[in-house]
Amino acid sequence: MGPNQTYLQNQFLPSLHLFHFHPSFSLFIFPSGNPMEPPWIDDLADDLQSVSFNSTTTTTATDINRSTSSSSETTWTTATYSSRHNLLLTTSKHAIPSGDPCRDAIRTAGSESGANLTLSDLRFIQRLGTGDIGSVYLSEIKRSSTSSSPAVFAAKVMDKRELASRNKEGRSRTEREILEMLEHPFLPTLYASVESPKWTCLLTEFCPGGDLHVLRQRQPCKRFPESAVRFYASEAVVALEYLHMLDIVYRDLKPENVLVRSDGHIMLTDFDLSLKCDLSTATPAQIFSDPNGPNPPPLTDHHTFFDPPKVTSSSCILPSCIVPSVSCFKSKRKRKNKGGNNHGGPQFVAEPLDVRSNSFVGTHEYLAPEIVSGEGHGSAVDWWTLGVFIFELFYGFTPFRGMDNEMTLANIVARALEFPKEPVIPAAAKDLVSQLLVKDPARRLGSTMGASAIKQHCFFQGVNWALLRCTPPPYVPPPFERREIVSDDSCSDNLVEYY
Numbered sequence: 001m002g003p004n005q006t007y008l009q010n011q012f013l014p015s016l017h018l019f020h021f022h023p024s025f026s027l028f029i030f031p032s033g034n035p036m037e038p039p040w041i042d043d044l045a046d047d048l049q050s051v052s053f054n055s056t057t058t059t060t061a062t063d064i065n066r067s068t069s070s071s072s073e074t075t076w077t078t079a080t081y082s083s084r085h086n087l088l089l090t091t092s093k094h095a096i097p098s099g100d101p102c103r104d105a106i107r108t109a110g111s112e113s114g115a116n117l118t119l120s121d122l123r124f125i126q127r128l129g130t131g132d133i134g135s136v137y138l139s140e141i142k143r144s145s146t147s148s149s150p151a152v153f154a155a156k157v158m159d160k161r162e163l164a165s166r167n168k169e170g171r172s173r174t175e176r177e178i179l180e181m182l183e184h185p186f187l188p189t190l191y192a193s194v195e196s197p198k199w200t201c202l203l204t205e206f207c208p209g210g211d212l213h214v215l216r217q218r219q220p221c222k223r224f225p226e227s228a229v230r231f232y233a234s235e236a237v238v239a240l241e242y243l244h245m246l247d248i249v250y251r252d253l254k255p256e257n258v259l260v261r262s263d264g265h266i267m268l269t270d271f272d273l274s275l276k277c278d279l280s281t282a283t284p285a286q287i288f289s290d291p292n293g294p295n296p297p298p299l300t301d302h303h304t305f306f307d308p309p310k311v312t313s314s315s316c317i318l319p320s321c322i323v324p325s326v327s328c329f330k331s332k333r334k335r336k337n338k339g340g341n342n343h344g345g346p347q348f349v350a351e352p353l354d355v356r357s358n359s360f361v362g363t364h365e366y367l368a369p370e371i372v373s374g375e376g377h378g379s380a381v382d383w384w385t386l387g388v389f390i391f392e393l394f395y396g397f398t399p400f401r402g403m404d405n406e407m408t409l410a411n412i413v414a415r416a417l418e419f420p421k422e423p424v425i426p427a428a429a430k431d432l433v434s435q436l437l438v439k440d441p442a443r444r445l446g447s448t449m450g451a452s453a454i455k456q457h458c459f460f461q462g463v464n465w466a467l468l469r470c471t472p473p474p475y476v477p478p479p480f481e482r483r484e485i486v487s488d489d490s491c492s493d494n495l496v497e498y499y
Contacts (some may be wrong), residue, residue, distance in 0.1 A: 032410050057305070063461045102189075104151070123142050125137070127136045133172055134157050136154050137157060148340040153205070155201055157201050161198065171199065172272065173271075184242045188205050188268070188269055190202060206480075207269075209264065221423070223423065224394065226425065229394055229429070230463065231474055236253065237455060238468060240451065243382075248271075248277070250382050250385075251385075252270055253268070253386060254385065255364050255392060258274055262477060262480065264475055270290065365400065366389075368380070368381040369412055373491075377441065380441035381441070383446035384436060386435045386446075388400075388437070390432065390433055394423070395425075400415060430459045431457075
């Protein structure tokens with residue numbers, strides 16, 4: 001196995017980040033370090049213990065040193081009231097084919113009991129992580145534990161009273177609404193949601209490979225080679241493009257939020273800071289033509305959807321997505337296809353381009369200048385964070401990091417981008433990062449043509465965007481086995497951020 005395919009152990013370092021209220025900005029930011037757990041965590045664990053830690057298993061735990069993801073896809077179609085624990089179960093409307101172990105486990109458990117799943121049907125195996133609005137547990141359905149391939153979930157559990165008392169209900173609601181919309185191979189799968197008078201529980205996909213922050217720390221010199229950076233960056237671009245097509249600005253791209261699935265491909269997670277556009281203020285999608293080529297017919301009210309290409313049944317083909325007919329980002333100027341990206345034909349752009357938000361949210365080292373300065377921001381912040389993301393994967397640290405958070409913010413606004421002498425990275429990579437880290441969002445790569453302009457950059461030359469899902473990943477995690485679960489004592493100091 002080559003150096004680019006280092007087979008890593010699933011051991012993860014502490015990386016828990018909690019939100020705190022910053023009085024000077026009157027907005028939410030991330031502190032550095034590992035703050036103490038919120039006091040309600042113990043209450044949460046005790047309550048879950050009484051509800052669903054009552055099964056007989058050979059291994060149990062409450063903490064884990066593995067960082068993986070919550071998240072997911074879906075819209076709710078069934079809602080059934082259960083008197084057993086006053087729970088409301090909702091499940092996904094997106095068609096997930098038979099053969100998905102998690103979906104099959106839910107179906108089997110329901111058919112065996114003659115009722116819908118409740119919180120007491122879940123076995124909470126161990127805690128994966130704790131965040132500001134809840135905890136995530138590795139869980140499984142009790143009645144499916146005898147399966148040769150037991151289905152495990154990431155169960156994100158949130159205390160409703162705590163959310164209400166801390167004004168976090170909106171963040172929880174936004175995350176769930178976004179997860180319900182998603183249907184993409186590089187974004188999470190939401191299998192079901194269980195509501196009780198006290199708890200909200202989201203059953204989502206479990207990623208055994210951890211996150212890119214921990215994976216990077218396991219690499220030689222704690223940085224990725226060029227091929228791995230290109231792989232992870234290209235999948236992140238496609239995921240962001242899809243979110244923008246749904247009028248969602250992610251706003252929190254960083255290695256800790258990029259999880260590695262069992263097949264080695266990525267999955268973005270943690271959507272409670274995302275900006276979801278109100279479609280009532282949307283404007284039509286647009287087609288931009290090559291100035292040297294024929295002009296395409298304009299979009300009309302009756303022709304606002306892009307017909308996806310027909311694809312074969314191969315599992316390697318990305319699912320065709322209907323581009324939304326509207327975008328909530330209004331254009332301030334006529335957009336032109338700049339030199340260097342001309343490919344002789346019209347380009348369809350349906351991404352958000354000009355929504356404005358004044359929220360101060362994100363992780364200090366990844367904040368875009370327009371967020372720090374409070375000027376209002378739109379989808380261009382995601383392309384800024386992509387530049388910081390690529391820089392960190394190459395060098396092992398972020399480009400504007402200061403001695404403290406205040407200095408970091410000052411550097412983001414005022415300091416010029418500089419590249420270290422070591423390691424030496426390709427000129428194309430430097431050029432891409434330089435164009436993504438332009439402080440003026442109007443001049444930033446991707447600000448006018450979205451992901452289309454980024455995909456055409458020479459750093460991604462050779463990337464087969466249509467068959468990205470078939471590209472061999474640089475790292476595939478070892479198969480997850482239920483017996484690998486360890487006790488509390490061996491991992492109590494390794495709590496990591498999961499979502």
